[in-house]
Amino acid sequence: MADPTPTTTAAAPTPAPAPAPAPTAPQQASASALPEGITDPNYTPPPLKKELQEEGHFVPERMDDATLLRFLRARKFDVVKAKEMLLNCEQWRKDFGVDEIVKNFDFKEKDQVNQYYPQYYHKTDIDGRPIYIEQLGNIDVKALYSITTQERLKQRLVHEYEKFLSSRLPACSKSIGHPVETSCTILDLSGVSLKAFYKVSDYVMAAASIGQDRYPETMGKFYIINAPWTFTTVWMVIKPWLDEVTVNKIKILGSNYQSELLQQIGKENLPKEFGGSCDCKGLGGCMVSDAGPWNPAA
Numbered sequence: 001m002a003d004p005t006p007t008t009t010a011a012a013p014t015p016a017p018a019p020a021p022a023p024t025a026p027q028q029a030s031a032s033a034l035p036e037g038i039t040d041p042n043y044t045p046p047p048l049k050k051e052l053q054e055e056g057h058f059v060p061e062r063m064d065d066a067t068l069l070r071f072l073r074a075r076k077f078d079v080v081k082a083k084e085m086l087l088n089c090e091q092w093r094k095d096f097g098v099d100e101i102v103k104n105f106d107f108k109e110k111d112q113v114n115q116y117y118p119q120y121y122h123k124t125d126i127d128g129r130p131i132y133i134e135q136l137g138n139i140d141v142k143a144l145y146s147i148t149t150q151e152r153l154k155q156r157l158v159h160e161y162e163k164f165l166s167s168r169l170p171a172c173s174k175s176i177g178h179p180v181e182t183s184c185t186i187l188d189l190s191g192v193s194l195k196a197f198y199k200v201s202d203y204v205m206a207a208a209s210i211g212q213d214r215y216p217e218t219m220g221k222f223y224i225i226n227a228p229w230t231f232t233t234v235w236m237v238i239k240p241w242l243d244e245v246t247v248n249k250i251k252i253l254g255s256n257y258q259s260e261l262l263q264q265i266g267k268e269n270l271p272k273e274f275g276g277s278c279d280c281k282g283l284g285g286c287m288v289s290d291a292g293p294w295n296p297a298a
């Protein structure tokens with residue numbers, strides 16, 4: 001006789017358990033593509049983003065994965081320290097008025113300042129990095145500060161950093177066909193007296209600290225050229241201000257710097273005065289041309 005009891009009972013004996021699934025960790029590690037802008041093959045999504053989101057500190061337009069990774073790298077992947085650095089930076093952005101600077105800063109005194117303290121972007125190195133050049137040789141602190149102020153020089157620096165991230169890097173990435181995340185800086189010390197350098201050193205320190213604390217891991221190459229022997233003394237003063245990662249990227253070269261620079265920068269992209277062949281003829285010269293992938297007009 002058939003058993004009339006309904007068979008759909010919750011108390012029915014459970015079927016034999018299926019074999020345990022194989023560990024999935026190795027598959028997960030290679031399952032997802034790297035986030036946009038990430039070039040490090042060892043990248044793993046950090047809990048930093050999640051923490052920021054949960055705590056209400058996440059700002060999507062400024063905290064993409066590439067940016068979070070820069071802050072993590074700067075703190076050797078210590079999430080607590082990286083978060084602290086990022087939140088300090090957010091506070092600084094408010095205090096310094098970065099959004100206002102991005103929108104409205106106008107460096108009207110640029111041409112005059114360039115006579116004493118040229119600072120400009122010019123084309124790209126062999127890896128596609130925008131080249132940034134600073135020359136301290138003509139610095140006359142008294143004349144400089146009669147034209148501008150240290151505060152305005154810092155605002156200009158921040159304005160340039162923001163433009164570097166929002167427009168120069170994307171244009172360079174597009175132009176070379178892979179993500180470009182850092183700059184190649186040339187600091188020319190030709191003709192700088194120790195006295196003049198000392199007078200401008202508080203600005204240089206402030207600029208270095210803005211760079212490493214607020215725009216970390218954006219320095220790819222840094223060449224200090226025409227460094228006088230007295231610079232060793234100055235270097236000893238600067239060095240403790242910089243972190244180890246930064247120090248290791250800096251090459252200090254004397255007056256025979258050309259061949260070393262040309263290993264990193266194509267001749268046609270390096271201004272003539274540094275041993276290259278570019279003079280941006282018809283564009284007012286390399287200092288003012290703003291030539292590079294970010295500028296279709298040049």
Ligand SMILES: [Zn+2]
Pocket residue numbers: 122270271278279280285286289291
């Ligand atoms: Zn040029």
